[in-house]
Amino acid sequence: MLRAGALALDLQDQRAWLASHPVDLGPKPFALLVALMQSPQRLVTKEELIETVWEGRFVSEAVLTTAMRDLRRAIGDDARQPTYIATAHGRGYRFMLAVTEQAPAEAFVNTAAPASPKPAQSRPHFGFAAAFVAMVLAAAGALWGVTQIAPSASATRARIPASIAVLPFEDLSPARDRAYFADGLSEEILNVLMGVDGLSVASRTSSFAYKDRDDLTTPAIARELGVRNVLEGTVRTDRDRVRVHVRLIEAQSGHTEWTRTYERRLSVQNLLAIQDEIASRVVNEMRGALHDELGPQNTEVRSAAAGTENLQAYELYLRARELFVARSDLARSVALAEQAVAADPRFARGWELFAAASFAKHGRPTVEAQEAVATALRLDPNLSLAHAINGVMSNYEAPYNWNGSTGELERAVTLDPTNTTALLWLAIEMHKLGYLERSQTLLERCVALDSAYDRCREHLMWVLHMRGQTDRAIAEYRTLVNHQAPPDDAILLLAFIERGDEASVQQVLQSLAHEQPMPAPVLAALRDPHADRIAARRALRTWLRASDFNKRKLFPVTLALGAYDMVYTGQGSFFPLWIPEAPEYRQSGAFKNFVREMRIDQYWREHGFPPQCRPVGDADFSCA
Template sequence: MDRTESGARNGGAAPYRFGDIVVDPAAHTLLRAGVPQPVEPKAFAVLLALLQRPGELIGRDDLLDQVWGHRHVTPGVLTRVIAQLRHALDEDPQQPRYIQTRHALGYSFIGQLDGTVDDAAAAVPEEAPSPAVTVPLPAEAAEPAPFPVSRPPETPRMWSAEGPALARPGRWFMLGAIVLLAGLAAWLTIQRHKPPPRPVAASVAVLPFANLSGRPGDDYFAEGLAEEMRDALAGVKGLKVAASVSPAASRDAVDARALGDRLGVASILSASVRREGARLRITARLTDTATGFTLWSHTYDRELSDVFDTQSDIAEEVVHALLGAIPGEDSALSKRLAATRSEAAFDTYLQGMQLLRHPDQPDAADQAIAHFGQALKQDSGFAKAQAGICHAETWRFQSQRSPTALDNAKAACQQAERMDPGAPEVDQALGDLYRVAGDPERALQHYRKSVQAPGQAMYAHVGMASVYAAQGHGDLALAEFQQALKLRPDDAYIHASIGYQQYLDGKIPQAVASYRRAVELDPKNADRWGTLGALYMRAGNNAAAAQALERAIEISPAADTLTNLGELRYQHGDYAAAVALRRQATTLTPDDFRAWGNLGEALRADPASNPADTRKAFEAAASRAERYLRAKPDDAQAVALLGLYRAILGDPAEARQLAVRAEALGGQPGEVALFNAETFALLGDPGAARQRLQAARAAGIAETQISSNYTFRRLGLWSPPPPAGTSRGTEPPAPPSSAGYSAGG
């Protein structure tokens, strides 16, 4: 029987046998005398090309085209691969038994293929199937299932770091939102049921580098090196690089094969990092996920100042193993991995990025800005650090409603653009800045530039999705979210971003589900836990809200989380606790008008409070809201809140004008209706108040947000409805920031 007949009987993937060699295309294994032989994916592909046409001369160019896909690789890469195959086959190049070199022409397979092929299972040691890799849902989020560093959405009178979206054009926006949400839900359902993708030959996942220094405080250095490496490799044309792999996921993988199946990659890069004084020791390994064999490994024991050259050496080895030598690529990798030549500036920069990726302290943004500023003192031309300041200030503007932060972000971004106008990190930061500042066209202009850089592509797609959704272009937003998920299907930032958009569109159950997924993927992110709590409050599930909020505070007490937990205390009549929590929130974000308005609300309901303190809180809220609206006049929710503050402070004419203006803007209709209902109630217009309450209920505002309202109870505008497990307002969810972005994403 010839090979063709055997292959047909075995589905076209029958093993080849010659001498003591068995080559199994399906299992991607090469055994000599029953012993597995490690060969890199490209070498294995060359061997298969030769075996498929035994005895024929296959030209060098044909092999390069077939295996490397018309890439500009030098013939030397083929010579190296053939040498690796000869080693695996244990043959002498001077007296070849299997692969014959036709000098200047090509190669041919000259061995004798066996007429019969044994079952591959007899030659390959049997192994137990690898268990599936799962990330358990934290207990705090467990409940019946019904978005740079980022703060997810919060809701009703929930005050959260993620603020309101850009104003939307009414009916056209709602139609676009329906298209976006329906299409996204269907697409996600299909994705969940798709089988794992088949690994691409030239593909790699970069695992989190292990910190072996013995100091947990060095985790930022190991994690930062891995992120820089991943983003540098992602810029290599023809190389697929998997999304960031969480430490939990990499630990849960039983072996390289299980993780390779899950991520759809053919190889895995892992490394350990040890810093001791001025010395740096990195041990790196590239593993074939089909066989579990090591393709390449090396230990670098160098001076810490050689960190950039060490990173470049590792990246070059990975590219050479998977793609071969590509003219000019080594120097391009070195450039991407050395945005600064100052080791001190690089180290400080990595610390700042760690604070943005994992904001486990209330002042994480401020600390990150301080680190980036120090990095610029160490290297005044370090554009990535300048872009980091822009990004962190933009985040502060979103989360704290601080006009000063917006001014700082503009200055930082302008300086970064002067320093390196072509840097994708700079374009990404500018896109985020213009998006939150209400300039969608300029935002899209910069996102379209940064999306061309693999390290920034995912964040650019999410940014463009947010812009399109705010403009009412649901189909375009859906396409951008899909592109982001294709790049990184298990990225918490993307799921939080989708959830925030769902919140803005009034799809609270979907938003809860998206944020549950986000905290499942990133269980140590306090912002996302806080937003999930706010969403639970918006949905009326106070028990789950309390668990999520307490979990967030346990990680890092943020102003919006404290405010929302204070809302729960307020609803239960514990006004003293509500006042204490909300006063603490004003100390954390003194520029945020919402924190002061919430404090005033709690003081107004607390019989033990001083009326003068209540008025001071609302005056502070109003003055800060006015400053914020000068920077972002299209924030409908902020306009409605300022109207409410003016009504409480005794300015009926301006209060009524602001209420009408808020409704005309068209954003967040549920919250705007709720706040305006209270405004009209205070203005002595109960009919208008009841109309707004009806609109608020229709938009999904939880009944407890209405029932616990001091004004509605006092003026008799609320009567008990049928029992419902709902909750009053909480801080509106905050939009996730792309603080996960790094000099490499």
């Protein structure tokens, strides 16, 4: 029996314990731990470990990295601040603690050694007051040496709602060239689970941010995502076979609640069957939590649907989707989507992706995108994203069609209430039309579904400020900065100036133009209403002509200086109509011209005016 701190290893029985609790280790992670503990406090090279653990067989370093990640997750060791295993980058690993040999009975005496890591715990969801009280108590304990009693696992678990994160599955194919395949499989399972009533599922954006993060244990990832369970897995495709291994992990303890390996002939039908089986088993394992906390309800799992039985078309689709989501090579994404629908012309989701990638690549509607989305909807009228794309493209250029865009986007959200892209696009249309409360509701739903979707959060910031909720808008701004996604617009610039928040003023100015800073007369006029506004407008015009950034992002400054003629019409994600610091603009002829050129007033007369506007006779209107 080997012992190091709270970690004990029974070589004869091939078992491991941490603080007297059994640790679930696979054969290779166990052999890896044995090799490291038998050579404590010295560097063990990667070559030595591969020779020892894999008995001289040729394996790639990626296989070693995977086994090490599984080992660290199982024993709760953080690669960035390790207790047991340190990484010597590019060389190997070192077991950090001294190791003693003991008889089995002795190994469990005094296991709570100071060097042992704290047991992994899921992150509870506290309200602000509870969190503050907890912080005060923790501080008191540190000052006065109070011994804290950790909550039981069941109590900690009870505070976390029925929730799960599906981490991107790892590609174990021989050439490691099918990551798109592994990602696609895990994403489809995630989408199926999102359709289960009462089950909270971490968004793709949030879960996939942990791809290739072997520096974090599964409990650590779960704490950051605030989920009760984590599903992780590996996918290996070789010739005409596919092998999928999955584990459902209870995050608080790191215990594997269920594990299963599926090996089938490689076909679309078998992939869908595997996805459905995994999703159904996950829900069955969590069914107790769902019923205990929420009462009996519908926990049925909807079936996955590829939309094609052609394996070549499906693989091309997955490769195109991976590039589209990452926005890394849109031209290649378009080409692959086009090949997918050529392989199966009745593949509706392939046509939907073809339209989306083409629209994103060109930044405007194209005949190619319009024909593709029309084909997708003809083949399957219930494709949510296809309706959303169709709606945005129908209103992108004059003559503007607000009925068409809002109708299609409403249809998209009805078909899939979890489609955050459709929620965002519909919220943008509502904001532009002046229905700010509806826009806020949609954006709050979007952020609740995907807290890592920074575009939704940025638009929520805009709308909150437009509705006079500037404190909340600033809070969203701070969150975006923490996400390393600071907004590059001036929507809050005047609010920061008014509050004397100079650090935020400088942050906004830096985000607007790195190489072409705001001219001094412009900034002076924003700070002082008595400054020379004529000189400021002259400097603003010169600056905008010489700068290559998006002029729409500067509309709040343009309106604050009274340069209404510089506010141009045309579609975009931001309209200047409802900026709270510019009530005079809404009384101007420029405002009415903008509204009429965009045909917004026609929509108002058909669907009702927003609260801040009212009709004046049969042809005029007024807005506050």
